């Protein structure tokens with residue numbers, strides 16, 4: 001992996017020590033994000049997308065614990081750093097938009113104060129100045145007449161507006177990395193486009209690197225430079241977005257792409273992949289996708305495939321070369 | 332907000348009326364009467380007394396008279412202390428109990444809230460268990476043990492505070508602490524439970540993700556919500572604390588209101604019982620109203636209706 005990455009995750013393992021066993025929510029994940037690039041993260045529910053990036057800021061709730069790995073951000077290992085120092089990075093250098101906008105805002109504090117808080121925590125700035133900047137960023141994320149809404153409490157805001165407030169408070173301090181976990185789920189299509197435009201804009205203007213976690217492969221195709229596909233706590237494929245869509249190398253990625261409705265398709269919604277993801281507390285010895293895989297062979301049951309290079313910057317953890325002789329994406 | 336307060340006051344009028352009526356009839360249904368003490372009083376004198384206070388009249392007439400004097404805010408004469416009216420008793424006792432009660436309330440909050448927050452933060456650690464053990468000790472020691480203990484240590488051994496009597500602020504300290512202890516214990520437990528709940532919320536994680544330190548997370552993001560159950564508890568607590576406690580008053584020789592509640596019931600001092608109960612109800616209603624307003628200040632999700 002290159003040294004110039006904004007964020008480089010190496011061998012990250014975050015486990016949940018639950019009563020029913022150890023859930024390996026993130027199991028040996030390595031990823032990197034370069035300055036100014038957007039990394040898309042896709043994968044089924046429960047595949048470890050959120051926990052991976054909660055681990056980056058050391059916000060995994062108990063009984064979860066990061067047991068090993070390195071998380072190098074701007075040259076420093078966040079996992080080794082004293083919490084006091086990490087706090088200077090949270091919010092200021094790395095902004096994060098959490099998945100659930102309904103519960104992620106404090107119901108007891110005014111919107112303006114919550115957005116301005118990041119500034120007040122990190123900079124020597126008066127409350128009024130911070131609120132002024134909050135107005136600016138709120139308007140950028142599409143809250144009209146933001147100045148008059150600063151005094152409102154979150155319960156007056158719709159889900160979409162709360163999501164935009166979350167985005168605003170993640171962006172207000174101009175972080176060099178933005179982690180956005182399903183940032184557009186609660187938004188209608190117009191606002192969604194507006195928010196994505198904003199991401200593109202901050203990316204080009206401030207060369208902010210963005211990690212975009214989403215279920216929506218269309219968004220990945222439109223926004224991400226690189227994409228990582230996660231399955232049961234692992235990255236199973238990592239590639240340039242264009243390569244990933246043109247030449248998927250992992251059967252799971254292939255299956256995901258097949259679920260995409262094609263233009264003109266009468267099927268309006270994404271089709272689920274048949275089968276269930278494995279129980280994270282007792283993962284099989286071999287490949288965890290085995291049960292659902294259309295390309296499986298005996299070896300997959302015995303040995304879990306490592307990430308194998310399939311060309312420059314394209315890795316997938318599969319023993320099979322699914323492009324050879326097999327029936328690829330469109331059938 | 333003014334509308335809200337006015338509406339609440341209007342609603343409480345029938346409540347007070349109901350309390351007055353219920354106490355009146357329950358007392359009359361109970362056996363015995365104010366002048367039927369163990370000491371045999373000659374029947375003529377008894378009849379005289381009954382007539383003097385109108386107790387020989389039909390029940391409904393008595394009830395009507397009682398209500399009409401209530402409208403004039405006159406709680407009537409005390410049967411047990413003929414030289415004083417119930418109004419006099421409250422006027423003399425309440426300021427004492429109020430001072431003591433408010434001092435105790437402040438102490439209870441100052442001890443209980445930080446202890447609860449601390450225990451929640453140290454959740455599952457030894458310090459949580461230790462804090463909560465001290466707290467449990469506090470709850471299991473009855474007032475009549477704590478009071479004399481404090482007197483023994485701080486008055487008779489250290490000479491810091493006078494042991495009893497009333498008048499100077501220093502004399503307030505020991506009884507106020509004694510009165511406050513069980514309340515502070517309860518407040519600590521309420522605070523701890525709610526804080527534990529709140530510290531698990533997503534918005535606390537958001538605050539941390541912005542780089543907020545633990546101090547800010549606790550006092551700005553968590554405490555507001557964490558205090559709501561304490562605020563609800565304040566209504567009854569204020570009413571209880573400011574109307575005196577007979578145990579404390581006996582231990583520290585304090586001329587408060589508390590003993591009248593108990594003694595008047597034993598001596599069938601109808602008017603005093605009804606008066607003190609009514610006074611307590613009004614106080615409770617008032618305290619709850621203040622608490623509801625405070626609750627709305629703390630919780631923006633509740634709007635005035």
Ligand SMILES: Nc1ncnc2c1ncn2[C@@H]1O[C@H](COP(=O)(O)OP(=O)(O)OP(=O)(O)O)[C@@H](O)[C@H]1O
Nearest residue numbers: 016018023025044045046047048049050051052280
């Ligand atoms: N608080 C928790 N306690 C126990 N296990 C947890 C907890 N949070 C997450 N996990 C485990 O971690 C796994 C990964 O969760 P994560 O939230 O990262 O999934 P995700 O990929 O973000 O899914 P989604 O698309 O639904 O957001 C879950 O399957 C679950 O087993």
Ligand SMILES: [Mg+2]
Nearest residue numbers: 049050099181
């Ligand atoms: Mg998630």
